[in-house]
Amino acid sequence: MGHPEEASRFLANADRAKWHDQTLWMVRQKRDVATGFVSEWEELRSVASAIKEHTLSRLDDYLTEFESNALLNGIKVHWAENADEHNRIVLGILSRRKIDTLVKSKSILTEECHLNDFLQENGIEVIDTDLGERIVQFAKQPPSHIVMPAIHMKRGEISELFHEKLGTEKGNEDATYLTRAARKHLRDKFLKAKAALTGVNFAIAETGGFVVCTNEGNADMGVHLADVHIASMGIEKLIPRWEDLGVFTRILARSGTGQAITNYTSHFHKPRKGQELHLILVDNGRTKQLGREHFRSSLKCIRCGACMNTCPVYRRSGGFSYKSTVPGPIGSILSPGIDLKKYSSLPFASSLCGSCSDVCPVKINIHDQLYRWRQEIMQHNNGQVQGKIFSRMAGFLLASPFWYRVLSSMVTGISKVFPGALKNSFLVWGNQREFPPVPRQTFRDWFDQNAGKG
Amino acid sequence: MKIGLFIPCYIDQFYPRVGIATHQLLVKLGCDVHYVREQTCCGQPLANSGYEDSSRSCANRFINNFSDFDFTVTPSGSCAYHVRHHYDFIQQTSDVVHVRNSTLELTEFIVDVLKKPLPKVTFPHKVGLHSGCHGLRGLRLAAASETKESAFNKVEELLNAVDGLELVYPERLDECCGFGGTFSVKEEKVSVAMGNDRIHGFLEKDVAYITSADMSCLMHLDGLIRRQGLLVQVVHVAEILNESVYGAS
Numbered sequence: 001m002g003h004p005e006e007a008s009r010f011l012a013n014a015d016r017a018k019w020h021d022q023t024l025w026m027v028r029q030k031r032d033v034a035t036g037f038v039s040e041w042e043e044l045r046s047v048a049s050a051i052k053e054h055t056l057s058r059l060d061d062y063l064t065e066f067e068s069n070a071l072l073n074g075i076k077v078h079w080a081e082n083a084d085e086h087n088r089i090v091l092g093i094l095s096r097r098k099i100d101t102l103v104k105s106k107s108i109l110t111e112e113c114h115l116n117d118f119l120q121e122n123g124i125e126v127i128d129t130d131l132g133e134r135i136v137q138f139a140k141q142p143p144s145h146i147v148m149p150a151i152h153m154k155r156g157e158i159s160e161l162f163h164e165k166l167g168t169e170k171g172n173e174d175a176t177y178l179t180r181a182a183r184k185h186l187r188d189k190f191l192k193a194k195a196a197l198t199g200v201n202f203a204i205a206e207t208g209g210f211v212v213c214t215n216e217g218n219a220d221m222g223v224h225l226a227d228v229h230i231a232s233m234g235i236e237k238l239i240p241r242w243e244d245l246g247v248f249t250r251i252l253a254r255s256g257t258g259q260a261i262t263n264y265t266s267h268f269h270k271p272r273k274g275q276e277l278h279l280i281l282v283d284n285g286r287t288k289q290l291g292r293e294h295f296r297s298s299l300k301c302i303r304c305g306a307c308m309n310t311c312p313v314y315r316r317s318g319g320f321s322y323k324s325t326v327p328g329p330i331g332s333i334l335s336p337g338i339d340l341k342k343y344s345s346l347p348f349a350s351s352l353c354g355s356c357s358d359v360c361p362v363k364i365n366i367h368d369q370l371y372r373w374r375q376e377i378m379q380h381n382n383g384q385v386q387g388k389i390f391s392r393m394a395g396f397l398l399a400s401p402f403w404y405r406v407l408s409s410m411v412t413g414i415s416k417v418f419p420g421a422l423k424n425s426f427l428v429w430g431n432q433r434e435f436p437p438v439p440r441q442t443f444r445d446w447f448d449q450n451a452g453k454g
Numbered sequence: 455m456k457i458g459l460f461i462p463c464y465i466d467q468f469y470p471r472v473g474i475a476t477h478q479l480l481v482k483l484g485c486d487v488h489y490v491r492e493q494t495c496c497g498q499p500l501a502n503s504g505y506e507d508s509s510r511s512c513a514n515r516f517i518n519n520f521s522d523f524d525f526t527v528t529p530s531g532s533c534a535y536h537v538r539h540h541y542d543f544i545q546q547t548s549d550v551v552h553v554r555n556s557t558l559e560l561t562e563f564i565v566d567v568l569k570k571p572l573p574k575v576t577f578p579h580k581v582g583l584h585s586g587c588h589g590l591r592g593l594r595l596a597a598a599s600e601t602k603e604s605a606f607n608k609v610e611e612l613l614n615a616v617d618g619l620e621l622v623y624p625e626r627l628d629e630c631c632g633f634g635g636t637f638s639v640k641e642e643k644v645s646v647a648m649g650n651d652r653i654h655g656f657l658e659k660d661v662a663y664i665t666s667a668d669m670s671c672l673m674h675l676d677g678l679i680r681r682q683g684l685l686v687q688v689v690h691v692a693e694i695l696n697e698s699v700y701g702a703s
Contacts, residue, residue, distance in 0.1 A: 008643040017647065025626070032599065041602040310600065312630045316647045349641060351634025351648070352502065354591035358600035367591075371502065371540070378504030387505075395500055395508035398463070399515045404494040408467060428639040432646045433677030436468040443466045443473035447489050451477060 002345030007317035020152065021315040027148075028309045030258025031359070038254065048247050049363035052300035055238055056290060062205040062238050063281065069208025070279060073270040078280045083113035086232065086282045090115060090197065091122055093230055093278055099124075099194045105212070105219035106130040107199030108146050108303060109232050109282060112325045115197075127189045129218040131182055138165045144319030146326055147256045147305035152318055186218070196222030200233035200279075201302070202248055206241045209269035210279070213252060213262040220266050229271070230278045235286050236299040248302060251361035256304035289337045294372045298333045300362040307356035307366060313349055322346060329356035333369040340380060347373035408442055457485045458523035460516075460557070462530045463495040465669055472669050475696035476529040476560055482573050482696070483564065487527075490519045498536040502635045506543050513544050521549040525567060526557040529692050531589025531668045532635075534559040539592060559593055560692055561667050565608040571615070575697040578618030581689075582661035583610060584652065584675070585628045586668030595667065599627045609667050609691055616694060624655025633674035649678045657686060663699075667691050 011017045035041045055062055067077050080086035086109075094102065102124055104110065116126045116137075128137045132149035136142065138161050143149030150158070155173045162168040168181045198219045203210040210231060212219045223229045239245060253259040271277035290296055308314045308328035319327040324335040324343055332346035347370045356366040378387065397403040429435060441449075457480060461473040480487045497512030516537065520526040528534050537557040544550060558567065589595040589609075596607035613621050632638070632648025639645075653675055656664050664686060666672050672688040679686055693699045 004641050004643070007641060011643045011647055021651070035602060038602075312632065312648050313641070313644050316644050348504075348637070349644075351587070351630050351632055351637045351645070353587035353630035353634070355587070355598075355600055355630065358591055358598050374502070374504035375506050376504075379507070388508075391500055391503070391505035391508040395497070395505065395511055398495040398497065398500070398509075399511035401492040401494055401515075404463070428642050429677070431642060432681060433649075433674065434680040435677065436464075436673055438468065439470050441470060443461045443470040444489075444491065446470050446474055447477070447491075451481075451489070 003317070003321055003323075003349040004345065006321035006323065007313075007349070010318040010321055011316060016154075017316055017318070019154070020318060023151065024309045024315045027257060028306075028359075031255055031306060031309065032258075034254040034258040034260060037260075038250070044247060044251055045361055045363050048251055048302075048361055049300060051239060051244050051247060052302075052362050053297065055240055056236065056296065056299055059235065059238065059290065062240055063235060066203055066205040066208055066238060067281075069206065071208070073208045074277065075208065075270065076276065076278045078278060080280055080282045080284070082284050083282075086113045086280055086284070087115050087118040089278075089280050090230055090232075091119060091124070093228060093276075094119075094124055094195055097194065097228060097276075099228065101125045101127070101189075101193050102195050102197055103127050103129050103189055103193040103222040103226070104133075104197045105199065105214060105222055106133055106149070107197065107232055108143075108326060109199055109234050109284075110197065111142060112284065113232075113282070115232075127186075127193070129186050129189070129216075129222055130214070131179065131216060131218075134182060134186065135161065138162075142320075142325070144327065145305060145308055146303055147308075152320070187221075190221045190225050193222065193226050195228040195230065196226040197230045197232065198223060200231050200237050201252065202245055203233055203238050203279075204240075204242055204245060205238055207269065209267060210237075211245065211249075212266045212268065213249070213264065214266075215257075215259075215263045217264045220264060223266075223268075227274070228276045228278070229268070230280065231268070232280045232282060235281050235283055236290075236301075252302055252304050255306040255359070255361040285338050289334070292337065295333060295337060295369055297364055298330065298337075298366075298369060300364050301330050301334075302362055304361060306359045306361065310355045310359045311350075312353065312355070313351065317349070322349070329366045329370070330364070333364075333366055333373060336373050336377065340377065344377045344381065347371075347377060408444075455486060455524045456522070457487045458520045458526045459487050459489045460493060460496070460520065460526050460528040460533065461489070462528060462533045462669075464673065465529065468673065469669050469690070471698070471700060472529055472690040472692055475690065475692040475698045476527075478698065479560075479692055479696040480527065483568055483570060485568075488523065493519050496533045496536050498533060498540075499635055501536065501540055501543075502637075506540070510544060513541055517541075517544070517547075517550050517553050520553050520557070524556065525563060526553060527560055527563045528557070529560045529667070529669065529690060531559045531586045531593055531595060532670055534562075535588040535592035559589055559595065559667060561609045561612055562593060562595055565611055572612060572695055574617065575695060576617040577694050577697070577699065579662045580620045580622060580660060581613070581663045581665050581694070582622050582624060582656040582659055583613065584631060584656075584664055584666040584668075584671055585609070586666050586671045587628075587630050589667050590628055596628075612695060613665070613691065619694070622659045622661060624652070624659060626651075626655055629655075631671045631675055633671050635670070638674055645674070646678065649674055653678060653684065653686070657684065661686060664688050665691050665694060 497509030
């Protein structure tokens, strides 16, 4: 099933769809308020975009600079070409230390690599420690949003889930009560875990260090208690200098949730005494995307989620309708690069309104890339011969004044003889909308009779 | 100054009154307006569906039709945006560059090029302004709510000069109406949900009319309004400025 079918399913529950739309719209409004306090907001976006573009233009240099500085700091650096290599590296680190439990803070990259499934198949227990992620893990679901993974679930459903998994009181939907229960459960896991995995928001070539941003402090809780810290990062997370970081910490939370800054912005440079610190640099298709001229700049993404919150389609179709790790507008330009056929409906899941591009803190021209992917998909989609033939015919007819007139008089003529004909022939349009009434004369007829004379 | 008038295919067919209002308004403003009878479609419906390549002859036809004019003016933000922004898939001859630079949406032509006061018109009604996305974020007819640019709105500027017109916006200032060309049928359910939300945003403000510089958005909204028998009417900005709104007092 493609996006339209999945979206229809989500919209079938009108109340939930409306609630989902309003909840995320509220986040967009918070973002508007938070960014409104920064008078140089547009300048910040330009600078952030320029830094990322520059970094991508010499990513190889910065990666090697980062690696050598990280090594000097005592970090063990690994390179993974794809998801499988990444997962095996993680398993290898855990196996060497005979560790069978891993606490994990939020990392969309590990979702992309399907790390949890892989580790569990290999006998490792994985505990997601971000509250939203723990909820979807309990529910055996993927995240539906990259910043708010359980945003599709209502409090009642979470209460039900916690009752089943954590033994909370049945029917108690008090948010503080439920959060405290989760905290107690997670603290127990943190205390027992010997290894912690985190994502990486920003890695700095100049220092060989990296930064993890969370709101719950769960990354720190895991890392500070564990003997082994594994950090996984996509190779595009790099920025050149220490002084560049401030630009990004200022835009990330404001764009994503409307906070001035994430509650925790944790800097890691070297392992603490007796700890092992591993960093895995993952490609998994990023180099390929870097090689695609029109789509290269999608790698500027800092995963703030603002384009999801603003997208009128995402808000009404839900994150699962995209069936890709990263949903929403940014996911719709990243995913076709991973599997063109599987994700071919995503670039069409947009009215091309452009709100995503205007809200993006690193100025990715998302709507332009959606348009561009549509061209790629139709060119490569050899299965759809009909569409190609139809488009060629339409292109020919619409470019010819003669045929354009013939078609035009057919529309007018048919509707004069059979007033209801148009309503039936444009079935989908007419499901819930009236067709425009066909006037007695076209503009051109009017022009010929009136203005065109003399 | 020679002006070529581009009447988009769906306006020619379904909303000639918008084409007529545009033509009459430009004449009233003293423009030397020409209507090239060989004009067809700009090719946007094909290109937005991923068939840019098949729309090549539409684009070339457009360039041939309008290369002799100082400006090409159209009452559609969406078509103007397509010509200006997407016509890089045909060879960039001097004609192509000229037409792309000089194709303007009606209200930006009046505000940015003519810079003339409009003839005095009256429209004593509560009117909601819908900003079509291609005009808004594509042509920057106004500052979009996402950006932190200082506020401006070219369409509003013109409507503010209309006597008796009370202009209002829905609470979600400039959210998309959900038309999006073929999106309206490919993603019908989402499109309709977006359209209904948009309409209710206006109804909450108790408007008698919804206006826009883009008739395609209004075609979608009007289809929903008439199917549901709602008490609100759509009208293109040109009709208000030309004082030719059908059935209005």
